[in-house]
Amino acid sequence: MKKEWVFGTVIGISLVLGACGAASTSDDYDPNEAGAEDIEPDMAGFVMDQDENRILVVTPMDEETAKEGRAMWVSEAPEGLWIGKQVEVWVDGAIAESFPEQATAERVQELEMSEVEGADLKASEALSTALSEADRENILAVELLAFDQQADQWTVKLKERGDSQGEWKTIVKDEK
Known part of the structure; x- marks a missing residue:
């Protein structure tokens, strides 16, 4: 009986001490602070x-x-x-x-996009150029953004969102 009481007491103390060490959340939490955990983007x-x-x-x-x-x-x-x-x-x-x-x-x-070997433009620059030529009345989504090193050009394929579901494809010369 005494062993069971001692064992129960040790378990109880362990639970109390474990609860004392639990991290608490704070209203002053800053996700940009050094050492803070990264929060997933929305x-x-x-x-x-x-x-x-x-x-x-x-x-x-x-x-x-x-x-x-x-x-x-x-x-x-x-x-x-x-x-x-x-x-x-x-x-x-x-x-x-x-x-x-x-x-x-x-x-x-x-987000840093990796440099594409042999390309003068960054992928973001090629997409920006393509978007400047596109009819942006409808919302467009990127379907393909690819560099062809032999042809020295980017292929940008966009798809309209919503009811129309149209596609738009353009070639962007790889030159600044």
């Missing part, structure tokens, strides 16, 4: 349009499932030219469930 995709401090972020087309993904107008983006860049977005507050969705940016971070 959305990632290509910036397909920009209107002053608002950017339209659209996820690329998924070839395997033909799923269209998401489109979101993000307000309060940092100043600069964003069209063509691949970004991650963290949202401050609620996301309006319209089409496209609408939200306010807490943080927008450009």
Whole structure:
């Protein structure tokens, strides 16, 4: 009987001490602070349009499932030219469930695209050039962004989102 009581006491103390060591959350938590855990972005995709401090972020087309993904107008983006860049977005507050969705940016971070061997343009520059030539009345999603080293050109294939489901393909010469 005494052994059971001692064993029970040891288990109880272990549980109490374990609870004391548990991390607590704080309202002062800053995800950008050194050593803080990274929080997953609310959305990632290509910036397909920009209107002053608002950017339209659209996820690329998924070839395997033909799923269209998401489109979101993000307000309060940092100043600069964003069209063509691949970004991650963290949202401050609620996301309006319209089409496209609408939200306010807490943080927008450009994703570094690897350099393409033999290409003068970055992939973001090729996409930006293609978008400047495209009719952007409808929301476009990236279906293909590829560099052909022999032809020294980029192939950009975009697909319209929504009811029309049209496709648009262009060749961008690889020159700055």
